[in-house]
Amino acid sequence: MYLEDTIAAIATPVGCGGIGIIRVSGSDASIIASSVFVKQGNGGLDSHRFYYGRIVDPLDGSLIDEGMAVLMSAPRSYTREDVLELHCHGGYLIVQRVLDACLRAGARLSEAGEFTRRAFLNGRIDLCQAESIIDLINSRTDMSLAFAQSQREGLLSARLKEITDSLRNALALIEAFIDFPEEDLDETALNRIDSLVQSAHNSLGELLESFAHGKVIRDGISVLLAGKPNVGKSSLLNALTLEQRAIVSHIPGTTRDVIEEIINIDGLPVRIIDSAGIRESRDEIEQEGIRRSLEKLALADLVLFLVDGSAPLDTNDRDLLQAISGKQFVTVVNKSDLPSVVGDNELPGQTEIVHISSKIGSGIDQLRNVIFKKFVSDGVMSSRDHVAVTTVRHRDILVRALAGLAGFCSRLSSGVSGELLAIDLRDSLSAIGEITGETTPDTILDIIFSSFCIGK
Numbered sequence: 001m002y003l004e005d006t007i008a009a010i011a012t013p014v015g016c017g018g019i020g021i022i023r024v025s026g027s028d029a030s031i032i033a034s035s036v037f038v039k040q041g042n043g044g045l046d047s048h049r050f051y052y053g054r055i056v057d058p059l060d061g062s063l064i065d066e067g068m069a070v071l072m073s074a075p076r077s078y079t080r081e082d083v084l085e086l087h088c089h090g091g092y093l094i095v096q097r098v099l100d101a102c103l104r105a106g107a108r109l110s111e112a113g114e115f116t117r118r119a120f121l122n123g124r125i126d127l128c129q130a131e132s133i134i135d136l137i138n139s140r141t142d143m144s145l146a147f148a149q150s151q152r153e154g155l156l157s158a159r160l161k162e163i164t165d166s167l168r169n170a171l172a173l174i175e176a177f178i179d180f181p182e183e184d185l186d187e188t189a190l191n192r193i194d195s196l197v198q199s200a201h202n203s204l205g206e207l208l209e210s211f212a213h214g215k216v217i218r219d220g221i222s223v224l225l226a227g228k229p230n231v232g233k234s235s236l237l238n239a240l241t242l243e244q245r246a247i248v249s250h251i252p253g254t255t256r257d258v259i260e261e262i263i264n265i266d267g268l269p270v271r272i273i274d275s276a277g278i279r280e281s282r283d284e285i286e287q288e289g290i291r292r293s294l295e296k297l298a299l300a301d302l303v304l305f306l307v308d309g310s311a312p313l314d315t316n317d318r319d320l321l322q323a324i325s326g327k328q329f330v331t332v333v334n335k336s337d338l339p340s341v342v343g344d345n346e347l348p349g350q351t352e353i354v355h356i357s358s359k360i361g362s363g364i365d366q367l368r369n370v371i372f373k374k375f376v377s378d379g380v381m382s383s384r385d386h387v388a389v390t391t392v393r394h395r396d397i398l399v400r401a402l403a404g405l406a407g408f409c410s411r412l413s414s415g416v417s418g419e420l421l422a423i424d425l426r427d428s429l430s431a432i433g434e435i436t437g438e439t440t441p442d443t444i445l446d447i448i449f450s451s452f453c454i455g456k
């Protein structure tokens with residue numbers, strides 16, 4: 001990547017829309033603006049002002065579209081470089097032609113995530129803020145959006161800074177001792193170092209704990225509906241998704257025998273998988289359905305074990321129970337609008353039993369509540385600042401930093417040399433720096449930014 005050059009990309013989704021936006025960033029942005037955009041009246045573009053005009057081919061001046069342009073001069077822009085945005089009509093071909101015009105005028109096609117990478121490299125945001133931008137774009141619920149927003153606003157970075165400040169203060173005390181070895185680390189200094197490192201250790205531990213809910217709120221959970229034919233799996237899927245039409249999305253690419261929908265349970269994204277295939281079939285194609293359903297079973301975070309409360313349990317129910325033993329599950333007794341013939345004492349006792357009727361909609365709220373409580377502890381949703389670790393990358397780094405600090409504390413009490421203690425602290429600081437980007441290897445940066453779309 002060359003930070004010196006000027007990049008361009010289509011910033012809006014591919015397809016037909018009201019407008020399409022082409023974004024250009026780099027030192028040539030204003031030259032490119034003058035090549036491809038002809039505003040009404042004389043003069044160039046003032047920074048941060050919207051202009052109406054014609055977007056033209058830079059080589060022959062032919063009209064491509066009418067549109068708007070805004071130039072945002074460095075450093076007051078997304079990337080901290082000069083940024084040009086061209087707003088044209090949002091069609092497949094037209095945005096491509098405007099992009100081509102920018103490329104012909106001297107820009108290079110940007111790589112995935114390169115605008116955000118430049119914002120990071122130019123110091124406008126740190127790495128965890130950059131990562132939060134992709135979460136922001138992918139958020140499907142208010143809660144995951146709130147978490148992504150707090151990270152983008154720098155709340156996680158601020159928490160990490162408090163921690164690294166404590167560690168740097170402790171390191172300074174140790175280094176002072178290394179510089180003046182004739183002076184012993186006295187009791188007061190030792191206590192001070194110990195308390196600084198302990199407080200950092202505790203805060204890191206709290207952040208690590210937040211991963212449990214942070215991850216589920218960011219990525220959601222998957223819930224498999226398992227039950228013999230006709231217990232009401234499809235009806236339950238419908239009942240669960242009924243009020244959610246606005247945000248429910250059908251996931252493309254799933255097979256006909258496994259249907260998935262994403263619903264929002266009080267901010268928790270829940271992927272409901274209807275395992276129509278399990279135990280329903282004998283022939284080859286259906287066997288494949290069963291195999292896929294069992295695969296889904298292995299991946300599911302929670303299984304809803306459905307039984308028909310209006311008919312006696314049979315071997316199919318018992319076989320299925322056997323198949324899901326070992327998974328986290330909730331027993332759901334459906335058809336409660338009909339006379340019940342299945343007693344709770346016949347059902348597995350180790351987990352919750354929820355009675356519902358998918359037909360009339362009773363018990364569905366309680367079921368949603370049970371699913372929610374399994375994954376999100378009380379208080380998380382009401383927490384004000386929503387600081388949580390949400391990615392495996394951050395989690396792994398925290399584990400490493402915590403192990404380093406635990407080692408430091410035991411060495412501090414056993415009286416090893418200041419040099420060794422300083423190494424422990426520097427290692428932990430360097431680990432935490434991988435979250436914020438100060439010490440992140442380029443290969444990891446490549447992986448992170450390549451998960452962005454082009455134009456972001």
Ligand code: GDP
Pocket residue numbers: 227228229230231232233234235236334335336337338356357358359360
């Ligand atoms: P699946 O094969 O497990 O997906 O079951 P379906 O959802 O297709 O339901 C099978 C049959 O049970 C259908 O005729 C539904 O109308 C009926 N059914 C589903 N849920 C209920 C319920 O809560 N009460 C009653 N009375 N019938 C239900």
